[in-house]
Amino acid sequence: MVNVGVFGYGTVGSGVVEVISKNAEVIRKNVGDSVKVKAILDLRDFPGDPYESLIVHDVENIVGDPEISVICETMGGVGAALKFTEMALKAGKSVCTSNKELVALHGPRLLELAKENKCNYRFEASVGGGIPIIRPLMNALTADKLVKVTGIVNGTTNYMLTKMTANGADFGDVLKEAQDLGYAELHPEADVEGFDAARKLAILSSLIYGKTVNFEDIPTEGITRISAGDIAYAKALKYKVKLLAKYEDGESGAYAMVAPFFVGEDNPLYNVDDVFNAIAVRGNMLGDAMFYGKGAGKLPTASAVVGDVVECAKNIGVNVPVNWADETVKLSGFEGSKKSFFVRVAAAESAKAKASFDGLTEVKAQSADEYAFITKKMSEKDFAEKTSSFGAEKVLNYIRIED
Numbered sequence: 001m002v003n004v005g006v007f008g009y010g011t012v013g014s015g016v017v018e019v020i021s022k023n024a025e026v027i028r029k030n031v032g033d034s035v036k037v038k039a040i041l042d043l044r045d046f047p048g049d050p051y052e053s054l055i056v057h058d059v060e061n062i063v064g065d066p067e068i069s070v071i072c073e074t075m076g077g078v079g080a081a082l083k084f085t086e087m088a089l090k091a092g093k094s095v096c097t098s099n100k101e102l103v104a105l106h107g108p109r110l111l112e113l114a115k116e117n118k119c120n121y122r123f124e125a126s127v128g129g130g131i132p133i134i135r136p137l138m139n140a141l142t143a144d145k146l147v148k149v150t151g152i153v154n155g156t157t158n159y160m161l162t163k164m165t166a167n168g169a170d171f172g173d174v175l176k177e178a179q180d181l182g183y184a185e186l187h188p189e190a191d192v193e194g195f196d197a198a199r200k201l202a203i204l205s206s207l208i209y210g211k212t213v214n215f216e217d218i219p220t221e222g223i224t225r226i227s228a229g230d231i232a233y234a235k236a237l238k239y240k241v242k243l244l245a246k247y248e249d250g251e252s253g254a255y256a257m258v259a260p261f262f263v264g265e266d267n268p269l270y271n272v273d274d275v276f277n278a279i280a281v282r283g284n285m286l287g288d289a290m291f292y293g294k295g296a297g298k299l300p301t302a303s304a305v306v307g308d309v310v311e312c313a314k315n316i317g318v319n320v321p322v323n324w325a326d327e328t329v330k331l332s333g334f335e336g337s338k339k340s341f342f343v344r345v346a347a348a349e350s351a352k353a354k355a356s357f358d359g360l361t362e363v364k365a366q367s368a369d370e371y372a373f374i375t376k377k378m379s380e381k382d383f384a385e386k387t388s389s390f391g392a393e394k395v396l397n398y399i400r401i402e403d
Contacts, residue, residue: 008075015302096308098125130300144283155275252336
């Protein structure tokens with residue numbers, strides 16, 4: 001019998017307990033032994049809940065229990081979650097988490113702590129919810145050099161952009177709808193400004209690079225400046241606007257970024273709509289592959305956490321190494337990376353645009369007050385220098401174009 005403890009009995013924590021209970025037989029077959037939740041840590045009581053008897057209020061009831069060997073951390077945040085995770089790992093108990101913020105900030109240190117105590121720290125559910133991507137990076141794709149990862153990793157913004165595309169609505173109206181439906185928080189900055197996607201990308205980039213990529217060092221743009229006008233241009237050009245999280249090892253070096261992109265019909269990410277997520281990877285031997293599914297939700301996320309429980313249950317007392325060193329690296333290739341850009345400027349700036357951007361392609365304007373065009377492929381640095389000469393008020397917007 002493999003006994004499991006759960007930190008936090010909220011949405012994901014209760015989902016973990018449900019998955020372990022309902023799928024007990026398939027989990028037993030995959031582990032080679034029965035897996036059972038023995039204790040659940042929460043400050044609250046849950047009278048009438050089927051698992052009421054498992055609720056404990058003192059972390060020592062789990063960390064100090066020699067019969068518990070795997071713990072699911074589903075509390076969120078970096079306060080008590082970090083403290084309790086450290087306690088568990090020091091006690092030799094493997095920890096499986098959905099906490100992207102904790103992993104992005106402290107992942108390599110917690111991995112080292114797990115190594116020292118012959119247990120494991122796993123975080124499949126921290127990126128892409130129920131989509132398997134962490135384990136493929138750590139196991140299935142280890143014979144490849146991964147040269148590109150491009151993902152839609154935030155369901156809230158993908159839902160909003162999908163609705164803007166379908167209805168021609170403005171950002172503010174769609175944000176309110178997303179909040180009313182519970183897809184967006186009352187304070188949605190982490191989603192709409194791209195910070196949530198940047199944390200997830202930092203985790204993926206760190207695993208690919210083998211050293212820590214700090215999410216605060218990733219150039220990040222959200223969707224707050226995307227308007228109904230931008231969506232109309234995208235439709236006319238047979239594109240969709242998607243918030244992409246990208247890691248690429250290109251000619252100018254490796255870089256990571258989060259920003260809105262025009263995505264064409266021949267790109268598999270084009271049809272990833274609503275709250276779904278997808279992550280496309282490119283290996284130097286594999287070529288292209290894509291992982292698609294629900295990027296959030298109680299049971300999809302819980303399923304990913306329990307998948308980690310299965311791995312840890314099969315490796316009790318044995319640390320399985322992860323290629324993520326506790327050494328921070330700043331990826332240097334962003335300014336030199338090349339893309340085409342869709343640009344809208346004030347109509348009076350058309351002559352300057354033609355002079356500044358050699359070989360541009362004009363786009364039929366949606367308004368008499370503006371001039372729109374697509375640049376040739378150019379570096380981020382060159383584009384920034386050219387647009388800065390216009391003045392911020394003259395550049396109405398720009399959106400990168402995904403290859």
